[in-house]
Amino acid sequence: xxxxxxxxxxxxxxxxxxxxxxxxxxxxxxxxxxxxxxxxxxxxxxxxxxxxxxxxxxxxxxxxxxxxxxxxxxxxxxxxxxxxxxxxxxxxxxxxxxxxxxxxxxxxxxxxxxxxxxxxxxxxxxxxxxxxxxxxxxxxxxxxxxxxxxxxxxxxxxxxxxxxxxxxxxxxxxxxxxxxxxxxxxxxxxxxxxxxxxxxxxxxxxxxxxxxxxxxxxxxxxxxxxxxxxxxxxxxxxxxxxxxxxxxxxxxxxxxxxxxxxxxxxxxxxxxxxxxxxxxxxxxxxxxxxxxxxxxxxxxxxxxxxxxxxxxxxxxxxxxxxxxxxxxxxxxxxxxxxxxxxxxxxxxxxxxxxxxxxxxxxxxxxxxxxxxxxxxxxxxxxxxxxx
DNA sequence: TCTGGGGTCCTAGGACCC
DNA sequence: TCTGGGGTCCTAGGACCC
Numbered sequence: 209x210x211x212x213x214x215x216x217x218x219x220x221x222x223x224x225x226x227x228x229x230x231x232x233x234x235x236x237x238x239x240x241x242x243x244x245x246x247x248x249x250x251x252x253x254x255x256x257x258x259x260x261x262x263x264x265x266x267x268x269x270x271x272x273x274x275x276x277x278x279x280x281x282x283x284x285x286x287x288x289x290x291x292x293x294x295x296x297x298x299x300x301x302x303x304x305x306x307x308x309x310x311x312x313x314x315x316x317x318x319x320x321x322x323x324x325x326x327x328x329x330x331x332x333x334x335x336x337x338x339x340x341x342x343x344x345x346x347x348x349x350x351x352x353x354x355x356x357x358x359x360x361x362x363x364x365x366x367x368x369x370x371x372x373x374x375x376x377x378x379x380x381x382x383x384x385x386x387x388x389x390x391x392x393x394x395x396x397x398x399x400x401x402x403x404x405x406x407x408x409x410x411x412x413x414x415x416x417x418x419x420x421x422x423x424x425x426x427x428x429x430x431x432x433x434x435x436x437x438x439x440x441x442x443x444x445x446x447x448x449x450x451x452x453x454x455x456x457x458x459x460x461x462x463x464x465x466x467x468x469x470x471x472x473x474x475x476x477x478x479x480x481x482x483x484x485x486x487x488x489x490x491x492x493x494x495x496x497x498x499x500x501x502x503x504x505x506x507x508x509x510x511x512x513x514x515x516x517x518x519x520x521x522x523x524x525x526x527x528x529x530x531x532x533x534x535x536x537x538x539x540x541x542x543x544x545x546x547x548x549x550x551x552x553x554x555x556x557x558x559x560x561x562x563x564x565x566x567x568x569x570x571x572x573x574x575x576x577x578x579x580x581x582x583x584x585x586x587x588x589x590x591x592x593x594x595x
Numbered sequence: 596t597c598t599g600g601g602g603t604c605c606t607a608g609g610a611c612c613c
Numbered sequence: 614t615c616t617g618g619g620g621t622c623c624t625a626g627g628a629c630c631c
Contacts, residue, residue: 242599268599270631283631288596302599329602329631422629455605456628484600524623534598540624574600603630610623 209469213356215322215335215379216386217363219314220395222331223271225373226310227300231257238276238297242287243267261295263287266486270302274395307331310371317370321363326472332390334383335363336472353379353400360398384468385410387419406466411438418463425452425460440464477580481520482528483511484574490532493566500570504561505554507575512550521546521583525556528574529564536572539563546581553577 219225223241228234234257243265267287279294287299311330319325324336337359345352360377367375378389380401388410392399401409415437416426428451434440440448441464449457462468485507491500515521523546530536539560547553557575 264596266597266599268597270599284598286597286599289598291596331631420629424628453606479603480601482601486599526624536626538625542623572599576602601631603628605628606626608624610621612620612622613618 211338211352212381213337213341213352213379214382214386214472215337215356215360215363215377216383216390217318217333217335217367217375217377218390218394219331220374220376221271221273222310222373223302223307224273224276224300226307227303228273229372230306231300234298236275238273238279238294239300240269240272240276240281240287240290240294240297241300241302242269242271243299243301257298257300259295260287260291260297260299263291263299265488272297310373313371314367314373314375317366318363321366322359324472324474326474334386334472337379353402357398357400360400364396364398382466382468383470383472384419384463385466388413388417391417403466407438410466411436411441411464413437415440415464418460420463421460425456428452437464478518478520479580480522480526480576480578481511481514481518481580482526482574482576483507483514484528484572486530486572487570490569490571492569500573503573504557504575505550507573508554508557509550511575511577512548512553515548515577519582520577520580521548522577522580523547524578525553525560526574526576526578527557527560527564528572528576529570530572532569532571534571537564540578542579546579546583547577548583 224239227239227241240260243263265287269281269283269285269287269290271283272281276294276297279297281290281293281297307330315325315333318333318335322335322337322340324339326334328334337356340359341352341355344355356379360379364375364377367373374396376390376394376397378386378392378399378401380386380389381403385401385406389399389401413436415421415429415434418437429440432451434443440460443461445458445461448460451457452460485503493500524540524542527539528536541556541560543552543556553575
């Protein structure tokens with residue numbers, strides 16, 4: 209593949225930073241976003257912000273300001289645990305509508321500069337800068353990587369001007385490396401990595417830094433004595449394939465060498481849409497039956513609403529249960545024709561539930577619709593038989 | 596006092612059809 | 614009566630990501 213210039217843009221402490229625009233008086237203080245399990249302190253609203261110390265519930269941190277991270281708290285950590293580390297950090301409930309509004313704003317700002325964007329969730333995107341760089345360096349004696357940096361600076365400025373928020377950008381020959389590079393100089397940094405930088409800049413990193421190597425794979429690599437990306441790159445690929453399977457093992461080896469051919473894709477159809485909820489307290493399948501039934505039906509109604517609003521119907525209905533011991537089970541049921549109707553979804557999910565042995569308290573209940581199509585889409589409607 | 600909610604992709608076995 | 618290989622769909626679970 210010919211030379212590409214791919215950027216990864218990551219908003220800095222996104223949710224927390226949006227909240228700081230709203231409450232500038234909190235700037236400089238440790239703040240975490242999370243929870244939304246109504247606690248006593250919610251009642252004492254107004255100008256007084258609750259601290260982590262007063263939290264009770266099962267929420268986790270979605271974002272922490274850099275001041276809060278200094279205490280060792282981080283995304284995904286239980287709020288109760290975080291309270292031990294940073295009892296005086298302020299706790300703000302998440303306001304996803306507001307974050308989505310800012311998400312659209314920053315993406316539109318980027319699009320005005322560089323339209324080839326891939327959405328990677330609410331606070332990050334990939335941008336293919338190849339055409340822009342080529343256009344501006346064609347026939348000139350300019351270093352294209354210097355141009356790529358200029359464009360990144362420009363994007364960063366546009367994002368800040370339109371949203372008041374800062375972001376970090378990595379620019380490299382592919383998505384894999386850019387994702388790593390955007391973290392190098394956070395917050396508000398820009399990092400350029402050429403192919404030749406892989407050995408010096410990427411190989412010293414922990415394998416866990418590779419997007420796609422999670423806690424499980426990391427632990428197994430550790431036991432093999434593979435700690436850094438460089439270790440991984442020097443491992444016999446046949447060993448990796450033996451340990452992790454043909455596809456994952458081979459991918460790991462390629463990733464360690466900084467090789468990644470994936471394109472920046474501007475649009476992809478959703479595969480499934482779901483709703484789930486974790487209860488305030490674990491519910492007993494018999495003693496709390498009425499309450500469970502109510503929540504179950506409610507999830508189906510909300511899910512049907514999501515499908516209708518987004519214009520999708522689906523024929524595979526899925527049920528998800530998580531028990532008090534955190535064991536999670538799923539059951540699927542495929543119906544004859546795609547639906548976006550709450551009662552149909554409820555019935556199919558109810559059929560799934562009948563196949564689950566209910567001998568423990570339940571912590572989470574979820575409903576999912578997959579095998580999506582757009583209703584009215586001619587390709588999804590069965591053509592009548594000719595004979 | 597552990598561990599949210601919304602997703603994607605992969606694997607693997609069995610059914611079923613050709 | 615026995616045997617085979619390929620393709621697709623369905624289901625369950627798990628790893629991983631934001």
